[in-house]
Amino acid sequence: MSPRQTPTMYRETFRAPDGVPLAMERCGAPDAPVLLFAHGFGQTRQAWRGAATALARAGWQCVSFDARGHGESGRVAGGAYHLWQFIDDLRALAGAQPDPPVLVGxxxxxxxxxxxxxxxxxxxxxxxxxxxxxxxxxxxxxVARILAFMRAHPDGFTDYEHAAQAIAAYLPHRAGRSSETRLRKLLLRGADGRLRWHWDPALLDVVEHEGKAHQQALLEATGNIRIPTLLLSGAASDVVSERTVDEFMRLLPQAVHVRVAGATHMLAGDANDAFVAALGGFLGTLPRASTAAAY
Structure with missing residues (x-):
């Protein structure tokens, strides 16, 4: 693919093991090695659009999806979300690829x-x-700051400008306001005419309670990882710190850590070019990258 050619995005639906439909899209050559992108809480696959486009041009097949309860994916009846459901979804999506993909999470x-x-x-x-x-x-x-923002507008917004003001206050380091075009992908209009975030509010309980309950298991899982691993952290992040990075590197000393200047927890959105360059550099060291170009 030409470096200037815009890759075509193909929209698909993937059925989770329990039947929940997951909206997904892929771009890049169908026979290229796969990058599987998993977004953060409250985001959608749109968060990866810029990176996926750049890396597809570099020879990767990029697959991104909306997690259950987010964006265009299905919601769980009664709001009964559990961490194991998301784990099963991701494992199934990875298993559906021709070969084990590189996960970007x-x-x-x-x-x-x-x-x-x-x-x-x-x-x-x-x-x-x-x-x-x-x-x-x-x-x-x-994490408390993120949850506070997500709980701040339970009744939604009157219009897109109202939502843009809320985002600008939450992300004061970013220049300009979110456009209505972008916000249309993040907000849904309810029967009352008000705009609300695309994610199921019931998900907040999973983040607040199950995340902490599984923290010890996540620490143990980190020490069991045996595949090449990259940790990208935002220099201005308030979720990842030197303390948590140091602990991670002790658990997984073979991992590579790159700190991205000027980026917060919303790293790819804050500094997409730097993010793609750092990720591309890591991908270029992988054995299966021989079939894709280093970015």
């Missing part, structure tokens, strides 16, 4: 990736792992 997607990659009772699901601003132990204050 941000925040929640990275934690689920750790759980899958560190499960020694099953065959390896991934060929490599890239974690985007997440470690198995996280800074509670940073």
């Amino acid at each position: 941000a925040s929640m997607g990275g934690l689920i990736g750790i759980a899958v990659a560190g499960d020694t009772t099953r065959p390896a699901a991934f060929s490599a792992l890239a974690l985007v601003d997440i470690t198995p132990r996280w800074e509670a204050a940073g």
Whole structure:
């Protein structure tokens, strides 16, 4: 594919093991090695669009999806979400690829990736792992700030400008406001005419309670990982810190750590070019990267 050619995005639906439909898309050559992107809590596959486009041009097949309860994917009846459901979804998606993919997981997607990659009772699901601003132990204050923002507007927004103001206050380091075009992918209009986030509010209980309950298991899983691993952290993140990075590197000393200047927890959104360059450099070291170009 020409470096200037825009890869075509193909929309698909993947059925989770329990039947929940997961919206997904892929771009890049169908016979190229696969990068499987798992987004963070409250995001959608759109979070990876810029990176996926760039890496597809570099010779990778990029597959991204909306986690259950997010975006265009199905919701769980009664809001009965559990961490194991997300783990099963990711393992099934990886298993549906021609060969074990490289997983790129941000925040929640990275934690689920750790759980899958560190499960020694099953065959390896991934060929490599890239974690985007997440470690198995996280800074509670940073997570509390995220949850506070997500709970701040239970009645939604009157219009897109109202939502853009809320995002600007939450992410003051970013220049400009989110456009209505972008916000249309993040908000759903209810029967009352108000705009609400695309994710199921019941998911907040999973993040707040199950994440902490599984933290010890995630620490143990990290030590069991035997595939090439990259940790990308935002220099200005309040979720990942020197303390949590140091602990991660003690648990997995063979991992590579890259700190991205000027980026917060929303690393790919803050510094997509730097993110793609760092990820591309890591991908270029992998054996199966011989069939794809180093970025």
